[in-house]
Amino acid sequence: MSHKWSSLTFVPSDEAVQQLRESWSWLLREPFVPVLFSVLGDVFFEARSGGVWWLNAGTAEVNRVAGSVEEFQSLLGTDLVDDWFMPDLVERLHGAGKRPSPGECFTYVTLPVFKEGTYEVSNLNPVNAREHFALTGHLLQEIRELPDGAQVRINVGS
Secondary structure (H helix, E strand, O other): OOOOHHHHEOOOOHHHHHHHHHHOOOOOOOOEEEEEEEOOOOEEEEEOOOOEEEEEOOOOEEEEEEOOHHHHHHHOOOOHHHHHHOHHHHHHHHHOOOOOOOOEEEEEOOOOOOOOOOOOHHHEEEEEHHHHHHHHHHHHHHHHOOOOOOOOOOOOOO
């Protein structure tokens, strides 16, 4: 399996990484070092307590994916890449003319945490990574703080 890593990953600005730390501090409570950023806006990071973890910024799920950076790097040559980086979706996004500029990643029109939030070309657009981390972190924190069974209504416009 061969992937063009430059199309599946990106390098955020220092400001975007700081925004990630601030907007996601409610979930990522211990110090961490970013290892790799997915062009779909997810983050792989090394936690102080050990291991490499995957933050899915569309669902606020954090999963340990490797015991070390070295192990993580070896896993990048396996089929796990399809789950973590969705190369087929990225290829479809590029085919639709959606290509992030440097410092940008894709973000969702409707987050996948919602029933309508799909992993489809029509639901993703390139945006500055700082904005992506700010919006997803804030919105997912707000959702997490809702009581079980609460219904959410979103009114756009006046």
